[in-house]
């Protein structure tokens with residue numbers, strides 16, 4: 296079984312996340328760039344399967360700027376076998392459709408039985424890349440899974456939605472996306488970190504994939520046309536409870552017509 | 555100039571039982587603001603007529619109906635119907651709920667039709683060049699406007715974000731011809747409808763939200779958060795730590811990887827206010843926090859903070875609210 300895990304490099308949610316007011320692009324350097332937590336959980340799902348099934352291969356794949364390899368090494372240190380980085384200046388500021396087209400091109404180039412992605416990133420937050428990739432590759436997409444059972448021929452899982460809880464099943468090859476209900480990722484061991492240094496990490500450009508950025512203008516794209524920063528919130532009053540805080544709070548709510 | 559009576563296609567989500575989901579009202583309201591709302595209803599034949607009438611009541615000038623037979627693959631019939639509807643209507647924009655299903659359908663439809671996709675949109679407007687999508691990103695720290703370089707704008711719209719409502723229309727319902735694409739899809743092995751036990755408001759779009767965190771301590775204690783919510787007619791939310799600890803289901807989670815809310819009043823009970831929690835609630839008009847730790851970061855954004863034990867403050871608050879209401 297060959298499993299490709301899609302991981303995205305994002306600004307750390309713990310840090311300062313800024314957009315450049317001129318370009319609309321992420322201000323890299325404002326905070327640390329990390330593997331999105333959900334991507335690490337996706338790697339965990341793949342490794343758990345691979346450990347129990349010999350002959351499996353786990354490849355981590357990311358499209359992003361020159362900082363990405365450091366983060367892909369983390370996936371290798373956790374236990375993935377290989378990493379692929381798609382790096383091309385024509386992809387700066389890529390929208391969801393260009394990202395998906397590029398990832399799909401890399402996936403057909405690489406080949407796979409199963410693709411595991413996160414359900415939603417913490418920066419773009421579209422929750423659309425997995426289904427877009429599946430549409431482009433004409434494979435089923437079982438998205439938003441909070442349980443995953445992989446066999447040699449299919450993948451099954453629970454998909455909770457606004458209306459109910461589905462159990463869905465997809466024949467391989469397929470794309471799945473997982474939720475944070477699945478376990479936290481393991482920490483790379485010292486041995487894993489050492490081993491990761493020798494594992495293959497390939498860099499591919501659009502030319503290598505025989506793909507294009509769509510810059511010829513044939514495809515429609517989503518572009519930012521204006522951007523503004525919202526002023527930060529200021530703290531109001533804080534009282535220490537001396538036996539009547541509940542009553543005082545009710546007064547505050549009443550005074551502000553909130554009851 | 556763009557035509558402000560141009561058709562705007564709205565995918566109306568219908569549950570397997572035939573209920574039109576609450577997102578439809580906002581989607582049709584948003585569509586009416588930038589053009590003429592045309593609804594697409596894809597539902598089992600037995601329930602589609604009622605759902606189509608409901609769509610008209612919510613403001614659809616035309617309703618296109620397609621079948622979603624029981625036992626069909628998960629989403630293929632809806633994506634195929636949307637492609638057929640867009641081809642027949644040539645809309646300026648396609649508005650889809652940013653729900654579990656909506657996002658998957660929008661994703662497949664956007665790449666299938668070569669259209670640009672705006673994600674997690676909080677409102678839409680129109681300029682000289684066409685529809686514009688408005689986003690609130692990084693926890694509301696930035697307001698971003700986006701547009702399509704050409705063609706139809708497809709947008710997933712944040713649930714509960716749109717307050718505009720369209721005027722009811724006389725139903726004009728047409729059956730849509732759909733050619734199946736044959737695209738591979740997943741099979742539904744089992745489905746259990748969610749049973750909503752209470753008549754509390756939905757978290758998304760609620761005017762008042764009361765959320766509990768790890769400080770609440772247990773699933774049993776969470777009843778206290780619910781009592782406060784009921785005293786205020788509020789929806790109930792939670793932090794990720796409370797979800798992880800099993801106090802409440804994941805659908806209650808407010809924050810970065812949960813629901814984003816922007817209510818008139820948000821009350822955080824036993825929540826520290828980690829940056830990822832704040833990302834989902836800091837655009838609330840008024841924020842109240844109850845926490846026993848005076849250094850908890852939630853106080854940095856609270857309009858009214860109480861440093862105290864939630865197990866004494868909250869019961870007193872509930873009593874005081876009831877007294878004021880009498």
Ligand SMILES: Cc1cc2nc3c(=O)[nH]c(=O)nc-3n(C[C@H](O)[C@H](O)[C@H](O)COP(=O)(O)OP(=O)(O)OC[C@H]3O[C@@H](n4cnc5c(N)ncnc54)[C@H](O)[C@@H]3O)c2cc1C
Nearest residue numbers: 301358390391412413415416419420421422423424672673
């Ligand atoms: C604040 C902000 C708003 C944006 N709004 C829009 C918009 O409205 N429309 C638009 O077209 N684009 C938008 N973008 C750009 C968009 O985020 C990127 O195209 C991004 O690469 C993919 O979208 P996502 O982050 O929404 O991914 P999601 O669909 O949320 O990601 C789900 C999963 O897909 C995989 N994945 C996603 N990106 C990559 C990657 N680069 N490499 C490997 N795996 C990946 C991961 O497994 C991830 O967990 C926005 C970006 C930002 C920062």
Ligand SMILES: Cc1cc2nc3c(=O)[nH]c(=O)nc-3n(C[C@H](O)[C@H](O)[C@H](O)COP(=O)(O)OP(=O)(O)OC[C@H]3O[C@@H](n4cnc5c(N)ncnc54)[C@H](O)[C@@H]3O)c2cc1C
Nearest residue numbers: 767768769793794795809810811812824826830831846864
């Ligand atoms: C990628 C990522 C995404 C995340 N997404 C989310 C998200 O969507 N939503 C979210 O909430 N978190 C999210 N988190 C987790 C977040 O970082 C915090 O861990 C979480 O919000 C903590 O929840 P909490 O405030 O309930 O718990 P804690 O931080 O443990 O706080 C509990 C609070 O309760 C107080 N307390 C205890 N007992 C009492 C008492 N008797 N009376 C009064 N106060 C009391 C304590 O003083 C403390 O401040 C995310 C993290 C990451 C890395």
